[in-house]
Amino acid sequence: MKIAIVGLGYVGLPLSLQFSRSGVAVLGLDIDPAKVAALNQGKSYIKHIESSAIAEAVKSRGFDASTDFARLREVEAVIICVPTPLNKNREPDISFIIETGKSIAPHLQKGMLVVLESTTYPGTTDEDLRAVLESGSGLKAGADFHLAFSPEREDPGNADSKVGIIPKVIGGYTPACLERAKAVYGRSIKTLVPVSSCRVAEATKLMENIFRSVNIALANELKLIYGAMGIDVWEVIQAAKTKPFGFMPFYPGPGLGGHCIPIDPFYLTWKAREYLQNTRFIELAGEINTAMPQHVVNRTAEALNARRKAMNGSRVLVVGLAYKPNVDDERESPSYVLMNLLKERGAEVAYHDPYVPVIRPTREHPQWTGVRSVTWDRGTLEGFDAAIISTNHQVVNYQELAEWCPCIVDTRNAMAAVKTKPAQIWKA
Ligand SMILES: NC(=O)c1ccc[n+]([C@@H]2O[C@H](COP(=O)([O-])OP(=O)(O)OC[C@H]3O[C@@H](n4cnc5c(N)ncnc54)[C@H](O)[C@@H]3O)[C@@H](O)[C@H]2O)c1
Numbered sequence: 001m002k003i004a005i006v007g008l009g010y011v012g013l014p015l016s017l018q019f020s021r022s023g024v025a026v027l028g029l030d031i032d033p034a035k036v037a038a039l040n041q042g043k044s045y046i047k048h049i050e051s052s053a054i055a056e057a058v059k060s061r062g063f064d065a066s067t068d069f070a071r072l073r074e075v076e077a078v079i080i081c082v083p084t085p086l087n088k089n090r091e092p093d094i095s096f097i098i099e100t101g102k103s104i105a106p107h108l109q110k111g112m113l114v115v116l117e118s119t120t121y122p123g124t125t126d127e128d129l130r131a132v133l134e135s136g137s138g139l140k141a142g143a144d145f146h147l148a149f150s151p152e153r154e155d156p157g158n159a160d161s162k163v164g165i166i167p168k169v170i171g172g173y174t175p176a177c178l179e180r181a182k183a184v185y186g187r188s189i190k191t192l193v194p195v196s197s198c199r200v201a202e203a204t205k206l207m208e209n210i211f212r213s214v215n216i217a218l219a220n221e222l223k224l225i226y227g228a229m230g231i232d233v234w235e236v237i238q239a240a241k242t243k244p245f246g247f248m249p250f251y252p253g254p255g256l257g258g259h260c261i262p263i264d265p266f267y268l269t270w271k272a273r274e275y276l277q278n279t280r281f282i283e284l285a286g287e288i289n290t291a292m293p294q295h296v297v298n299r300t301a302e303a304l305n306a307r308r309k310a311m312n313g314s315r316v317l318v319v320g321l322a323y324k325p326n327v328d329d330e331r332e333s334p335s336y337v338l339m340n341l342l343k344e345r346g347a348e349v350a351y352h353d354p355y356v357p358v359i360r361p362t363r364e365h366p367q368w369t370g371v372r373s374v375t376w377d378r379g380t381l382e383g384f385d386a387a388i389i390s391t392n393h394q395v396v397n398y399q400e401l402a403e404w405c406p407c408i409v410d411t412r413n414a415m416a417a418v419k420t421k422p423a424q425i426w427k428a
Pocket residue numbers: 006007008009010011012029030031032035081082083084096099100103117118119120152153154155156259260
């Protein structure tokens with residue numbers, strides 16, 4: 001079997017490697033020639049994916065990458081893993097899916113399977129993607145080619161999260177489409193979870209991510225309420241999670257980050273408007289989570305004030321730029337929002353992140369492009385008035401931070417097990 005995977009990013013690349021390990025030849029397609037060239041040379045551009053795994057797939061497992069969609073004639077199925085961001089008005093931007101559909105359509109052949117994996121609102125596969133595939137190919141979904149949706153459940157940086165053993169939800173445009181998709185994924189994924197339609201599969205992924213967003217918002221709200229009462233929410237969560245049923249821990253933080261949780265809920269709220277449905281819970285969670293960076297900056301101002309310092313002119317170090325621990329992905333990271341807010345208040349801002357040595361150009365935060373992570377040594381760290389722990393990477397030495405930095409604002413409970421001085425730690 002040979003398949004194509006379009007979009008070789010955080011989702012498409014691990015999926016390609018999983019298929020290729022299972023004996024399926026994979027053609028990786030991407031519009032980024034630099035990524036294609038790196039992959040064909042056996043080089044990874046994602047920290048938690050080993051170059052050796054890619055080199056092995058290229059050398060002996062029939063994996064190769066290309067920008068040429070005409071090569072779709074070589075494959076019997078194509079899986080789409082392209083980005084689904086929000087536009088500047090915070091509405092779904094499915095242009096990457098549509099562009100990919102347009103690139104696939106002229107090369108679509110009878111009997112081929114097309115699966116969308118990108119997170120999106122219910123209806124994208126059987127309305128939007130189907131329309132471009134059908135009009136560009138002259139073929140009919142369900143009759144001439146198969147169409148399905150199967151959401152990715154990648155958890156970057158989690159060593160226990162392996163594509164092959166995570167159950168995979170699949171919905172087909174017709175029952176025959178579902179059977180075809182099951183046959184393809186069944187080659188490589190252990191547990192398949194068939195559902196009755198593409199829309200159910202799309203809605204399942206949104207439910208999973210909205211569940212996280214709402215529960216993180218609840219943890220953030222309780223952090224504020226308990227904080228005002230002098231109760232440490234982290235201690236409360238530790239105790240609550242000993243309950244063997246009916247409770248699942250979620251943790252507060254400096255705000256949401258990454259490509260999924262801050263974005264995906266708004267794919268549903270946007271679509272819900274078409275059906276005149278309100279999405280109060282989801283909007284409220286977004287509101288609470290988005291207010292967190294401001295809370296952290298206010299706490300930092302309080303902490304500095306307690307040391308007779310103004311925010312204006314203080315040197316503040318943000319520790320951790322990636323949006324979660326132990327990964328190098330800083331897309332949508334709340335650390336950027338913190339840095340912007342601190343700068344607006346006149347602070348001199350720097351960051352340290354062992355996984356992000358220099359800030360690459362981003363669409364959202366161009367002003368930070370080229371800024372480098374400061375070195376981790378006593379001389380450098382003693383020069384800061386305060387440090388804010390935004391991401392708790394395991395490799396950071398928090399004991400050294402306690403020894404070198406007089407004032408630490410901790411949004412992740414990273415200092416819990418560290419020996420600190422009185423009034424040095426400000427939880428936020
Ligand atoms: N990153 C995650 O942890 C995660 C988890 C679950 C689901 N998802 C979802 O998976 C999808 C992909 O996310 P990602 O993190 O892998 O994105 P990514 O940005 O890492 O990778 C996307 C890739 O698609 C390529 N691309 C863009 N337009 C293209 C086109 N027209 N043709 C071919 N290639 C194109 C880009 O060059 C890039 O390499 C999104 O919908 C996301 O919400 C992501």
